[in-house]
Structure formats: C-alpha cells, structure tokens
Amino acid sequence: MVPWQKKGEWLELRLPQPLNSIEELKSYMNISDAFTRKLQQNGGVSVKGERIRLHIFPKESVEYMSEWMPLEVLFEDDFCLVVNKPAGLKVHADGFDPSTRNRVLADAVSSYYESTGQRCKVRHIHRLDEDTTGPVLYAKHEWSQLALDEAMRVKRIGRSYVAIVQGQPAISRGTIEAPIGKDRHHAARRRVSATGEYAVTHYEVIEQLTNAALVRLQLDTGRTHQIRVHMSHLGHPIYGDTLYGGRTGIISRQALHGEMLVFDHPFTGEKLEVAAPWPSDFEHLYSILKKI
Numbered sequence: 001m002v003p004w005q006k007k008g009e010w011l012e013l014r015l016p017q018p019l020n021s022i023e024e025l026k027s028y029m030n031i032s033d034a035f036t037r038k039l040q041q042n043g044g045v046s047v048k049g050e051r052i053r054l055h056i057f058p059k060e061s062v063e064y065m066s067e068w069m070p071l072e073v074l075f076e077d078d079f080c081l082v083v084n085k086p087a088g089l090k091v092h093a094d095g096f097d098p099s100t101r102n103r104v105l106a107d108a109v110s111s112y113y114e115s116t117g118q119r120c121k122v123r124h125i126h127r128l129d130e131d132t133t134g135p136v137l138y139a140k141h142e143w144s145q146l147a148l149d150e151a152m153r154v155k156r157i158g159r160s161y162v163a164i165v166q167g168q169p170a171i172s173r174g175t176i177e178a179p180i181g182k183d184r185h186h187a188a189r190r191r192v193s194a195t196g197e198y199a200v201t202h203y204e205v206i207e208q209l210t211n212a213a214l215v216r217l218q219l220d221t222g223r224t225h226q227i228r229v230h231m232s233h234l235g236h237p238i239y240g241d242t243l244y245g246g247r248t249g250i251i252s253r254q255a256l257h258g259e260m261l262v263f264d265h266p267f268t269g270e271k272l273e274v275a276a277p278w279p280s281d282f283e284h285l286y287s288i289l290k291k292i
Contacts, residue, residue, distance in 0.1 A: 001268055002028050006078050010046075011056040018049050025052065029267060030147050056143050059119035062110055069108035074135055075274045079267050080148065081138040082274045083109060087253050087281070091127045091136060109138060125152055126159070129225065134161070134258020135276045139266070147266035158262035161217045161227060162206070162278075164255040164285055165236040166247055168213050172205040176230040180223045189243055190225045192233045199223045201230040210292040212239065216259070228254060239285060251285045 003014040015028060022045065025031055039045045044055030057078065072084040085091065085105050092106045106122045113120050123145045125137040137157070139145035151157050181196025183189040190196075200220035207214040213236070217227050225244075231237060232244035240246050241254035261274045278286070 004267075006057065007053070009055055009057045009059060010053045013052045013054070015050045015052060019047065019052065022047070030269070031143065032146060035143060035146060057141055060121045060141075062114055062119070062121075068111045068115060069103065071108045071112045073112070074276060075272065077265075079140055079144045079265065081109070081140060082135050082261060083112075083138070084276045085128055085133055085136050085258075087131045087133050087279065090130045091124055092122075105136065125149065126157070126222065128258060129228075129254075129256075131253035132256045132258065133276070133279045133282070135261040135274050136258075137261060137263065144266045148263070151263060151266075155220065156264060158260075159219055159258060160260040160262070161219075162257050162259045162282075163215050163217060163227065163231065164209070164239045164282070164289065165213050165215050165231050166239060167211060167236045168208050169203075169205055169215070169234065169236055174203060176201045176203065176234060178230060178233055180226060180229050190223070190229050192229060197221075197223055199226050199230070201227055203231070203234075209286075209289040212289045214286065227256060250288055251281050253281070255282055255285055257282050 002016065005012045013028060019025065022036055022040065023033065025036060036045070039054060042055070046053040073081065074084050075082040083105070089108070090104045093104050106124070109122050113122075118140070120140045123139040125139060125145070125148045128134055128136060137148065139148050148157070177200045178192045179194060179196035180190050180199045181193035183191040198221060202218045202220070204216050205213050206216050215231075219226060228238055228241055228244050232241070237245040239255040240248055240251040241256075242248055246254060257278055258276060260276070263272055264270065265272055
C-alpha cells in the first residue's frame with residue numbers, strides 16, 4: 001500500500017516512481033478506466049512526479065434534510081460508513097412524497113453527515129428488511145460506491161445473520177436452494193416458486209432451545225425476504241414473522257438480526273469484519289426460550 005493522505009477534497013498518493021501513464025494507477029488502487037477518464041475530463045487528476053492527487057472527495061449537496069435522528073456507528077473512515085439499523089426503519093424511501101413518507105434510515109445517515117460537517121450523498125450498498133436489524137454499509141463518495149457495488153456484484157461482501165426459528169431442524173447444517181418469486185395472492189409476500197429467481201441460503205443450528213433453535217445464516221443471493229421465505233419453506237418460520245407463519249407474543253417482529261458484515265476496504269484492501277450486537281428484543285426472546 002502506497003502512502004496516502006486525504007487533503008480536503010483530494011486524495012494524495014506518494015508513488016515509488018513516476019507514472020508512465022495514468023492507467024498505471026490501477027496497480028496502486030482499485031480504480032476503473034471509466035472513472036479515471038471522468039476525473040481527467042473534470043480536472044480531477046494532478047500529477048507532479050511521484051505525487052498524484054485525485055479529486056475523490058468532492059463536497060456534495062445533502063439529499064435528505066431532516067431533524068437529527070440517533071444513529072449507532074459501527075465503523076467509519078473517509079471512504080465508507082457502517083451503521084446499526086434498528087427495527088422499524090426502512091433503509092430508504094419507497095418513492096412516495098418525501099413530505100408525507102415515514103422516516104427512513106437514509107434520513108438518519110443524512111442528518112449524521114450534516115451534524116458532523118460531512119457533505120456526502122447517502123449511498124447504501126445493500127439493504128435490510130424494515131424489521132430486520134443489523135449493519136448497513138454506505139459508500140461516502142462515488143468512487144467508493146463503484147468499488148463496493150462491484151464487490152457486492154461478485155459476492156465479495158459477506159453477510160452473516162442470526163435468527164430464532166420455531167421448532168428444531170432435523171438437519172443441523174444445510175443449504176436451501178429454492179427460487180423465490182412474488183405471491184400472487186399477497187402483494188407483500190414472497191414464496192418459493194419454480195418460476196422465481198435463483199436463491200441460495202446456508203444455515204447452521206448454533207443452539208437448540210425449547211421448541212426453537214438459534215440459527216446462523218449466510219446468503220449467496222439477496223432476494224427480497226430470502227431468509228424468511230427459505231426458513232418458512234423448511235418448516236421452521238422465524239419467531240415473530242407473522243407474514244410467513246411465525247408465532248407472536250414475546251417479540252413483535254421477525255427475530256432476524258444481521259450479525260456480521262465482512263468486506264475488503266475499497267481503498268486499502270484490508271479485510272474488515274464489522275459486528276453488530278444483538279438488539280434487546282432479540283436478547284429477551286433468546287433468554288426466555290433458553291429458560292423454558
């Protein structure tokens with residue numbers, strides 16, 4: 001890794017030797033030809049011997065102007081942000097009138113940027129269901145977004161979940177490979193369907209509870225409601241998930257939590273593992289089922 005500094009809106013690299021061509025930058029950082037050309041066209045590249053400056057961190061207009069909302073930051077640097085999403089918040093708006101829509105996680109991220117003096121657009125790299133908790137990854141600038149979107153596309157971003165499911169799976173570890181499509185009888189629901197999209201979920205039973213199990217899950221694909229649909233299809237719906245046959249009472253939402261996010265840093269390449277603590281309602285359900 002070559003020495004680097006953030007200087008205002010610019011990223012400054014100190015290379016071991018001068019570049020013969022700007023395309024050689026790819027040997028020092030994950031940058032595409034298209035983005036390099038865009039920087040050059042906009043005057044965003046400065047070359048002085050071994051010192052290269054790139055206009056990577058431009059100040060941007062704030063997209064969501066809202067009152068401050070609390071936000072738990074799990075990881076942050078100049079390139080990306082990981083926050084712990086609480087239950088009851090969508091990651092972003094659904095396209096409704098912003099003056100009447102419910103508040104979303106994007107509002108909290110935007111107000112956090114504003115309150116900390118950061119002029120960044122809100123760029124989420126992946127999503128979680130409204131009532132699923134856990135880490136959500138954001139890119140702070142266009143270049144970081146391009147790198148992280150590509151990592152997501154080629155499945156280099158790992159997401160590990162934990163869930164409390166009903167019953168005790170007969171097989172403690174397995175893979176559910178079943179396509180998921182829309183349920184024509186219920187607009188909000190998905191179902192396993194031969195004509196649906198390819199979907200793969202890996203699961204492992206971590207602990208047997210009273211007529212329940214604590215399960216860890218990993219995804220090869222990211223279909224809507226994938227874990228919820230697959231566990232229900234297996235005959236073990238998630239506690240609290242009324243949409244897919246889950247039992248209510250102790251918890252008022254699906255007991256599904258994003259436990260760990262693993263990704264390579266978009267600039268340094270360092271492997272990052274960002275964990276999110278269990279939320280209190282998940283802890284409460286687990287403790288009750290463990291005592292019964």
